[in-house]
């Protein structure tokens with residue numbers, strides 16, 4: 001196992017795969033490796049029986065020797081049938097355990113910035129790409145097999161030594177030199193695999209691109225097939241060319257070990273023959289033992305299984321180390337943990353105090369000196385041009401990142417010191433790109449508060465009112481209809497239908513006790529009538545909650561208690577709709593432009609009027 005450096009310190013991985021199963025595998029592998037040696041003895045037995053003087057017992061002896069040989073050959077085949085499934089099961093156990101550990105470590109830090117660096121993405125791509133079976137589990141199983149073969153080789157050499165010590169010595173030295181030279185050849189392949197971090201990520205990106213249903217539309221519409229295939233092929237070349245070079249070099253250098261071993265083994269065979277009377281079975285066991293040792297030492301898949309899994313070990317080790325470091329840094333930075341339990345009273349008072357922020361690995365400051373005062377139960381609208389930093393504010397609020405400077409406080413306590421799980425038990429977030437789970441509609445909704453997922457009465461009775469009635473009526477199995485890619489039994493929804501599902505998820509979280517609701521562009525795909533209906537119902541549910549809504553549709557937020565306009569990461573304007581209109585700044589201009597747009601539409605019906613739609617309904621319902 002010393003050849004698997006990244007497993008040092010993870011010996012419990014081996015233990016977790018089941019010490020008894022691992023020893024069983026080692027035992028089985030050893031027995032399997034010994035079969036060729038036993039066959040050598042059985043062959044010798046046949047020779048000896050045939051060589052006996054003619055007499056009454058001769059044919060019986062030959063028959064018994066042949067029987068032993070036949071039984072051994074049958075057992076050898078049987079062993080293969082037993083060892084393979086045991087080996088795959090153990091390998092799978094180790095891989096599952098490693099994946100479990102990596103995923104847990106990755107999610108241990110409260111924030112996500114450690115997982116967004118280019119190095120980490122490369123590592124995660126390597127870990128995700130286990131299609132070719134280059135996995136630690138397979139490598140460990142291979143290492144056990146290799147150890148068994150080495151022991152079997154030693155046994156063969158002992159058989160040789162009994163008959164011809166010099167031949168055994170020459171054979172042993174030959175095998176050692178051969179192994180060293182082979183290791184050097186494998187080193188070239190290993191070196192090439194260790195280069196694959198970023199290329200692996202791009203290869204994975206372009207490989208997925210061709211099977212992504214969303215991309216499939218654009219590939220057709222824009223005629224991108226040739227172009228994207230070209231990108232895929234060049235990413236494949238960038239990923240695999242160093243590997244092919246390594247393989248070619250390994251193959252060239254592997255001629256030397258073969259020549260050395262052929263010469264050495266030939267010498268050992270010659271010595272055995274020279275030491276013996278060639279009549280009868282005399283030299284046969286030693287000759288067969290030398291040839292068996294040679295065959296056992298042939299490079300089979302074991303070495304490559306170990307070498308190929310190295311980048312995976314390395315990626316796993318780096319993910320574990322980076323995640324642990326980040327989790328430790330968070331603990332060190334944090335003020336003493338402040339508990340934030342399920343709401344008994346009003347939602348907490350949240351303040352952004354001079355918050356600066358830039359995304360990890362980038363130089364651009366996204367938020368600069370942002371001050372926000374979010375009072376308990378208030379409704380805050382966040383508006384501003386694209387890239388102004390609106391979603392970033394919601395991510396900081398959800399504590400996915402931490403401010404670079406300044407702080408966010410919750411009832412006066414620094415958010416860094418607030419118990420993360422408790423905090424997340426208070427907020428219902430609907431991000432701009434919320435997850436569309438390939439799961440039943442019901443699961444898509446109750447995952448907003450997984451701890452309460454079995455409470456279906458609320459789902460059945462209340463949530464249809466959030467604009468889901470029509471959708472439920474057309475789904476073949478109602479709440480139990482699986483959503484997701486069509487064709488495969490799943491039903492694909494439109495953008496607006498998915499958005500209703502996302503809002504129902506937020507509503508379920510509110511029902512489960514979340515009292516800070518963060519909605520990032522929640523209604524961009526909804527028509528004005530649906531927006532009024534859904535936000536009205538959600539507002540009624542979130543009666544006493546604090547609500548923060550990011551939206552480009554100013555009608556959606558015009559009745560908010562406070563509207564914050566962000567521009568280039570700064571709070572440019574802040575106040576009620578009327579105050580901001582009176583200010584006659586950017587907000588007033590944006591509002592006038594949108595109102596003009598609506599007025600220009602002659603077919604505009606009442607519900608589409610910005611004066612009538614959106615957050616007004618939320619507030620009406622909350623009053």
Ligand SMILES: Nc1ncnc2c1ncn2[C@@H]1O[C@H](COP(=O)(O)OP(=O)(O)OP(=O)(O)O)[C@@H](O)[C@H]1O
Pocket residue numbers: 116359360362366384385386387388389390391392393
């Ligand atoms: N994960 C990320 N890594 C690096 N930069 C990011 C990341 N997410 C956002 N940014 C950058 O941060 C800036 C602000 O992004 P943000 O999503 O907060 O803007 P926004 O105001 O919500 O924009 P929009 O109205 O387009 O949704 C953008 O310039 C964007 O490029």
